[in-house]
Amino acid sequence: MADSVFNIEEPQRKRQKRIQYSPTPSQPDRNQATIYRPLDKAKREIRICDLSYALDLSDPLQCSLRIVSIDEAGSFVALSYVWGSDAATETISVDGIVHPIRPNLAAGLRQFRARFPGRYHLRRRQQSRQISIWADALCINQDDIEERNHQVDLMNLVFTRCEYTFSWLGKADEDSDLAMDCIAKIARLSSHPAGPLGSIQKLTQKKPFCEGGAWVAIHRLFRRDFWFRVWTFQELVLPRKLIVGCGSKSLSWSVFKKLENVRGYGDALAGDGFQIRQWISHMDFDIQDKIVAVSSILRTILLPILFSREAEAGSHKYNMVMRLKNCLHLHATDPRDKIYGFLAITKDHRLQPDYSKTTEQVYTEVAKSILPDLANLLVYSGISTRENAKNPLVSSSWVPDWDWTTKSAATAAMTWKDFELTGNFRGHYYHISKFEFKHLPDTEVLRFRGQICEIVVNSKFYTKWLDPKCFAVTIRNMYGRFYPQWSHYGRLQEPIQKLVALCQTLIQLRMPQRVVSMEYSELAAGFCYSTSLRIKSETNRGTSKATISLATLLKLFGTEIEKHSEVSSCLERCKDGYLVEEQASLRKRAFFETPAGHFGLGPPEVKDGDIICKIYGCWWPFLLRKVDSHYVLVGACWVLGYMGDQGLDESQSEMIEIW
Template sequence: MSANSFRYLPLDPERREIRILALQPGVFEEPLRCSIATTDLDTSPVYNALSYVWGDPSSSNIPGNTVLLDGHPFPVTANLLTALRHLRPPAGAGATALWVDAVCINQQDLDERRHQVTMMRDIYASAERVIIWLGEEDAETDVLDSIPLLAAQSRHQGVDAKLDQRLVDLMGRCAGFFLGLVDRRPWFSRVWIIQELAMARRDPLVVCGRKSVSWSTLMKAWSFLARATFTEMGMVRRKGPQGGSQKLPEGDLSGEGLEERGGGDVEVLGMIKIDVLDDLYRTIKSQGGESLRKLLMISKTSEATDPRDRIYALLGLLKPDALEAHSEDVIIVDYRKPTSEVYADAMAYLFAQGDGPYYLSYAFLPGVSAPAPYIPGLPSKARQPDLPSWVPDFSRQVTGKATRPSGDMFNPPAGPGASGAGAGCKNGKRLEDGRTLQIEGLFVDTIEQVVPLGTTIDAYIAQLPELESLASAARQRPCRLGSSVAPLVEEFKGKEPLWRALVANKRFLSGYDPAPSSYETAYLSLLNQSPKQPKLDGETGRAQPSDYEQCLRARAGKQSFFTTRNGFVGTCVRDSRKGDIVAILFGSPVPFVLRPIAESIQVAGSDRPSYLLVGASYVSGIMDGEMVDELYCEDLMDSTTFFIR
């Protein structure tokens, strides 16, 4: 936004200078008057930092949406104008010192933006208090007055099943408030708020219109509700030791083993983001930072006005020594860089840290990044231009509220996964052309058949006999990978039934737990069901679909079934095709589908084949590291260097 007649005085880039806004007192309806002054963070200035959502940028062009800044009109968005009115001190009081990014940073000066963004961690950490502005009051915000009462209940070891009826009624009202909080309040969708909250040195103040409550009080009340209200609805699950989860028994409201804040080992399905933010807030306080891989996973549903901020907004949350630890791939804030280059920088940094292969398995699994893979020339739903195929489009917001890395049904399996003994290795680097990833792995096989799964659960179930037939025929194909390898490959091919492969061997609604043997019965029931059977109501007529059927439903229309030349079977991204290859990239828990392309790459004076990364896959029989541990580590198979563009 432009500053009309107001002119910024430049900040000294050699010092840690910032601007502080002095919000002058007045009554609510009066025009807002402010002054602005430059100060140095090293002098420990006293101010509060505002965490808010800009809102519709065009609203700053509406006449009247201005503040007087040193006597000059300065346009602001409607949401910021409202926030400043509510935060303005009353007439007769002293001015309030605030740091507000839209006013205190010259947004038109790209060099200043870069300099201030690199200081953002310190700006919020140095503030006397971080004020979270959620917006104006609505019909449900009256419950904020009662939040401290619920928070006080979290001190009890368990939840009294014979609660006072008044408290029960209050819990009902607060449950509605919390369940709608993330959807109604855009603050929760903004990527910058993660850092602004996490870096607060004191308990942040949450403000909604004329009502306010501390962040810790809000979280204690939420934790109490998560145990007391949502357990009996089947929405609360206890987190397992490896990140998996299981439903709490009905009536189990004991809270046994809960962390001090009152809810550390339970999560509410479908309402996770507020919990994740608080987890991160406490992690930053105890550990000083987090890895970029985890931050990207946590923020996968977050939005940014500038797509480059999907990366830049997270840099201040890295552990203080993280950026220096891998100086060859350090991420430098530069708003002159195209978005594609910023995203490639982020992936190069992840590979330098040893997190690249794992993050690829997360970012490219079917249904996580997008229904369609990122391949030039194929439909991509407005993918950022010029991105290499191995670089995710971080600007594409993932739908859904579950943001825990362990909570997504498409996450990699427990244990080392397909990489086996190579699971923890540091593997992969970006070449000097800035677009090519060089990475080591194993060639698994070439895809022979691809069958896109039905787009509805009925269509998918009708395909099951065909898939069984294709899988059986494929497993009869002889292995031609060499006489020393063939016997073991034949063993791998026959070790897992198809019903496990179709659900990636995972339990419904569990990030890591393997599919139970009881799923076989459900699968056989679906397999034997006539597709011509009359339907009752809705899509399938099955009033109570099994957990196994729910697993299939989640994959319908998003994946394809495939077989390979040497008889492997599995599932892959929907647009995989015959002639693609399957490869294990050391360090990744899942194999990948790669597409050979005509363009070769010159390495050490010779032409090497190159590939596009199509997406992740599940290959039956090799998902526990069999090929790495029993073939590669026993010198029966050589590794391959892949060049991915």
């Protein structure tokens, strides 16, 4: 049964003789310096490792390497694993030559070898006492740059033509067996899912899911390095058939796929799992935390894999930008692999692996190839994504540092949840900037047509701005003023009260395709109630003169709240939902204002005096900083009044240079 957990049992000695390894005459001399013979690129050759079977897990690893054309490779299994940071302390005998390998590869080979008699192997191949596998650390000469370039180009064929891929998560720990058992049970219970609500409710009523231990185990399993590596992501997407192994247990990918029913859909995870918590409100809050944590990590890890496998099966491949956008959480030991690791699962043939180039050269070439077609790529650029990097990999502020984005809090903050890299917004002033590039001795310069809008004033990091005293002063200063005219998808509207605009900025309600987990009337009521509490708290301490009342705040939203009597009659219940949305919007961002009265949310590195710039063709405005005679890009920002086509004036356009 596909949903079963398979125990890897050690075969009994009395039923099989121990297999002794004896080198054949054709094998090279033991003193040979390398285990590798050259590959013929024209024939698209690869190496296949024939791993010798053994009775015990602890038996020495022995194999032979043979060279074949990928078109004539026959049946083999691809091994997917994490190299790890440990030194090569283990060994394998390759054609009689002792070759060092890393511990995780050695453990994976041993466990894979132990399950050789299992159901997933063809019986006719058991007679050979060898298992044909492909493992990159063994089958590619990692010291030969030219060979690495060629073999990376063949990765798509290796993982699509293999019999199946064995994805090795690593050795067992104290609760990994429990996690694998729980995942198998979820798959059985989800055979006929009734949607996320029914699925989660069903799970939490059964053992062991009514307790926190099961959720902790699953969460720990998905926190393993395997799920956060660029190469293993590709190796999960390409194969038609997958077996996932951890310790002595393994599951087919069809079982893992059914975890999709646990995570929830749409905006279920917005606001710290607000909706999921409603579904499981009967459970202890501590267990709720664990379930939300599992749902969150499954959304981060599982969704990109599922979508990518479906796209691959449907002969549709994401372009490089969409792949990078959806996989910001993935790491690579070699920063260049943040690009090269996705070449096999993208349709961008303009890029070819070349490990003779520096990381800066690779990232700059990618940006120059993509920007002319997709200006919104700049949302991942700026000094905000590398301000604290000890050794920045790129010098040009407009070039995304794809390695640092994985580690950068600023990037996590600026990458709004439903951000689309399409650039297709409506409006009279819609333009696509023509990007030009100029090479200087120490940097590459980006030239484009855009519009300088305003400067930043009164910038504060979100934690400081939410301080009741600071918040109360801001409210007091803005009360009674009107917000400058703003447009809603191209339609001019009358000016609105500034406090209403502030509310919309804090919850980012008008983001394209943003699905808010609560109705706007509830969020507006929550804003009013929370604001009045904050001001009252500060006023009672005698540090503020703000006297704005709850009734006055509610009037600013007019019929939005009045037409919902159930909302206005129970304001307190709206508070928590609003605060959750507010926290999600502000987290890891700076809040700022402009002299014209606009509000903005930007990266933590924003400073007073930074310039808001509209780049035609981008939904987001960007923050620039003047340095000597040129600008550097600080990062993308959110400013109600300058989103999409808002505030564009063709007569104010100019050529701008960013270093």
